[in-house]
Amino acid sequence: MENRAAGDDGFADDEFVVNIENVSGKVDYSKLIQRFGSEPIMPGLVERIERLTGRPAHPFLSRGFFFSHRELDKLLDAYEGGRKFYLYTGRGPSTDSMHLGHLIPFIFCKYLQDAFDVPVVIQMTDDEKYLYKQVNLESLRQYTIENVRDIIACGFDVNKTFIFSNLEYIQHLYPNVLRIQKNVTVNQVRAIFGVNDSSNIGKVSFSAIQAAPSFASSFPQVFEGCQNMLCLIPCGIDQDPYFLMTRDVAPRLGSPKPHLIHSKFLPALQGMDKKMSSSVEESAIFLTDSEARIREKVMKYAFSGGQSTISDHRRLGADLNVDISYQYLSFFLEDEKELQRIRAEYSSGKMLTVEVKKILVGLISELVRRHQAARSGISDDLVREFMSVRKLNLSAP
Ligand code: TRP
Numbered sequence: 001m002e003n004r005a006a007g008d009d010g011f012a013d014d015e016f017v018v019n020i021e022n023v024s025g026k027v028d029y030s031k032l033i034q035r036f037g038s039e040p041i042m043p044g045l046v047e048r049i050e051r052l053t054g055r056p057a058h059p060f061l062s063r064g065f066f067f068s069h070r071e072l073d074k075l076l077d078a079y080e081g082g083r084k085f086y087l088y089t090g091r092g093p094s095t096d097s098m099h100l101g102h103l104i105p106f107i108f109c110k111y112l113q114d115a116f117d118v119p120v121v122i123q124m125t126d127d128e129k130y131l132y133k134q135v136n137l138e139s140l141r142q143y144t145i146e147n148v149r150d151i152i153a154c155g156f157d158v159n160k161t162f163i164f165s166n167l168e169y170i171q172h173l174y175p176n177v178l179r180i181q182k183n184v185t186v187n188q189v190r191a192i193f194g195v196n197d198s199s200n201i202g203k204v205s206f207s208a209i210q211a212a213p214s215f216a217s218s219f220p221q222v223f224e225g226c227q228n229m230l231c232l233i234p235c236g237i238d239q240d241p242y243f244l245m246t247r248d249v250a251p252r253l254g255s256p257k258p259h260l261i262h263s264k265f266l267p268a269l270q271g272m273d274k275k276m277s278s279s280v281e282e283s284a285i286f287l288t289d290s291e292a293r294i295r296e297k298v299m300k301y302a303f304s305g306g307q308s309t310i311s312d313h314r315r316l317g318a319d320l321n322v323d324i325s326y327q328y329l330s331f332f333l334e335d336e337k338e339l340q341r342i343r344a345e346y347s348s349g350k351m352l353t354v355e356v357k358k359i360l361v362g363l364i365s366e367l368v369r370r371h372q373a374a375r376s377g378i379s380d381d382l383v384r385e386f387m388s389v390r391k392l393n394l395s396a397p
Contacts, residue, residue: 090123101266
């Protein structure tokens with residue numbers, strides 16, 4: 001094992017928890033890197049990606065939202081040596097309305113797909129949500145399709161992207177699922193995922209199903225003729241335990257370890273100590289929210305790092321580290337100069353919270369509006385095509 005991950009009862013002395021079932025408290029991301037034993041993304045690595053792709057890094061990367069990795073440098077070495085790779089990410093379709101935070105890995109994946117010209121596979125873990133939540137399989141099938149529409153709306157290339165529901169694709173994954181199951185013990189699963197003797201047995205073995213797409217051989221038709229591709233997984237850092245297990249088991253399967261790039265969590269409107277959550281309506285901007293609703297939520301709930309009186313604010317300025325509107329702008333406002341201006345004027349007290357909130361409302365409303373427009377143009381046929389088992393176009397354009 002490279003390092004232990006946070007099980008259910010681990011690290012009680014720290015103020016925050018990050019594991020596959022729970023994220024809570026104000027996450028200290030440098031501490032998390034130490035806990036998980038991953039590596040921080042340094043500016044040199046970002047520059048190297050810019051050099052290799054011949055385009056500026058996505059702001060999620062250059063501004064540190066994707067902040068940690070496992071052997072991304074080695075993947076780039078292999079890529080430079082002519083080795084191909086694919087991207088693997090996924091989503092647990094636990095609801096039919098996704099929020100802004102859910103979109104981040106997909107926006108980032110789409111950037112990587114374009115920048116490196118690589119295929120993408122996206123796993124919809126309807127099975128996982130069935131095992132972990134109170135929801136029936138019929139609703140999950142519906143959520144999967146609705147979520148897939150949101151994912152496609154991020155702009156993926158249908159010739160290079162395969163999206164699959166575990167309930168439907170499981171037969172193809174099964175040979176690798178079995179190989180993984182045979183090579184991982186209950187003790188390991190207990191240590192990594194915090195399952196215990198009263199967990200349902202589906203939870204004990206589910207990790208093998210999330211691990212399997214990390215190996216190109218799980219896609220015999222989709223990657224026909226390209227079975228030796230390496231795998232890069234962009235994911236929220238809470239998903240790391242799955243892939244720590246996968247990397248551990250890979251050599252026993254005679255397969256290369258997947259490479260990882262981890263993101264932070266999008267904080268809730270209420271502040272940096274919570275993450276955006278679909279179960280708390282006011283914490284999140286949903287992809288179905290109207291402009292009026294977005295304005296209301298931002299104005300009412302977005303935690304302000306500004307001072308409580310205008311004269312104090314002019315004198316002291318805002319604390320940008322806790323200011324949610326500024327934090328969101330730093331993720332979604334691509335214009336670097338404009339962001340710098342806001343940073344300077346808001347932190348010095350020249351700008352007021354309400355002015356920053358207005359900018360945020362405009363930006364997010366436009367993003368959501370564009371998303372909705374893209375989504376409404378997606379036909380049932382296109383959804384079926386993305387989800388059909390077929391050979392992807394793996395050659396360079
Ligand atoms: N378990 C993830 C979730 O609940 C979904 C998922 C499956 C995933 N495979 C993945 C996420 C690979 C990131 C990378 O959302």
